[in-house]
Amino acid sequence: MNDRKIITVEKILGSSRDLKEDLVVRETAITLYVNEIEMVTMICTPTHLRELCLGFLFAESMIDSANDVAGFEYNENDGLAWVETAKPVNIQNNFLKRHIASCCGRGRASFYFINDLDIRPITSEAHMQTAEIFALRSETERRSELFAATGGAHGAALGYKGDVIAFFEDVGRHNALDKIAGWCLLHGINTGDKQLVFSGRVSSEIVLKTARLGVPVIISRSAPTDLALELAGQLNVTVVGFARGNRMNIYTAGQRITV
Known part of the structure; x- marks a missing residue:
C-alpha cells in the first residue's frame, strides 16, 4: 500500500532484543504547480493526491468548485503535481500574504492571510x-x-x-x-x-x-x-x-x- 512501508527495527522487550518487521507511515514531498507556476511543496502521505491538491486550492481560495479545474496530472517519480484552472488565479499577489487590520490604533491580525478574508x-x-x-x-x-x-x-x-x-x-x-x-x-x-x-x-x-x-x-x-x-x-x-x-x-x- 502507498500509505505505509515495511521496515526492520530492533525491538526490546525487557531484557530481550530482536529484529522484527514493523510498519511506518509513508511521507513524501509533493510540489504543486498551478498553471505552470510553482505554488507550494506539501509534505504528505502519497494517497488521494487529487483530493489533496484540489482541497488545498479550495482552502486557499484559488478555486471554488471542481468546475474551476481544467486538468490535473501527477508524476509519482518526480513528486510533481500540476493543476490547470479554467480561469486565471492570482497566486503571486495573494498566496501566503498576511493581512493586518487596524485595532485600537495598533496592528492586529484579524485573519492570518489575505485569502481568508472572503470567509463568511x-x-x-x-x-x-x-x-x-x-x-x-x-x-x-x-x-x-x-x-x-x-x-x-x-x-x-x-x-x-x-x-x-x-x-x-x-x-x-x-x-x-x-x-x-x-x-x-x-x-x-x-x-x-x-x-x-x-x-x-x-x-x-x-x-x-x-x-x-x-x-x-x-x-x-x-x-x-x-x-x-x-x-x-x-x-x-x-x-x-x-x-x-x-x-x-x-x-x-x-x-x-x-x-
Whole structure:
C-alpha cells in the first residue's frame, strides 16, 4: 500500500532484543504547480493526491468548485503535481500574504492571510445529538487503519446523521482535512448539514478550513486553541473538543448540539 512501508527495527522487550518487521507511515514531498507556476511543496502521505491538491486550492481560495479545474496530472517519480484552472488565479499577489487590520490604533491580525478574508459566518441551523457525535467518533476510530498500523497518521471524516460518508488519513493533519474538502468538491457535496470529525488539535487554521468548506460543526478528540475559538465565535462554527468515550466539551455555538 502507498500509505505505509515495511521496515526492520530492533525491538526490546525487557531484557530481550530482536529484529522484527514493523510498519511506518509513508511521507513524501509533493510540489504543486498551478498553471505552470510553482505554488507550494506539501509534505504528505502519497494517497488521494487529487483530493489533496484540489482541497488545498479550495482552502486557499484559488478555486471554488471542481468546475474551476481544467486538468490535473501527477508524476509519482518526480513528486510533481500540476493543476490547470479554467480561469486565471492570482497566486503571486495573494498566496501566503498576511493581512493586518487596524485595532485600537495598533496592528492586529484579524485573519492570518489575505485569502481568508472572503470567509463568511456559517448560517446553517443544522442540529445533531450527542449520540450522533459518539457514533461518529467511534466509527472514525474504527476506520483509522493507518494510525492503528503505524501510530503516525491523522484522520479526518465527514459525517452525516451519525454515519461517516468520507474518511481520509495523512501524515499531516491539515492534509487530511484538505482531502475531505477535495472529495466534497469532486462529488458536489452539500456541506451545510454535515460535520467534520478530526483527530488533531483544533487550531485557527483548522477552524478557517472548516468555515470555508461550510461545515457548521467540527469534532475533535483533542483540544482547541484560544485563537481557534475566537475565530469560531466570529464564524459561527460549533467546536467540540475532547470527544472521547462518552464525554466531550462544547466550546462555541452549542445551540447546534442536543443531548
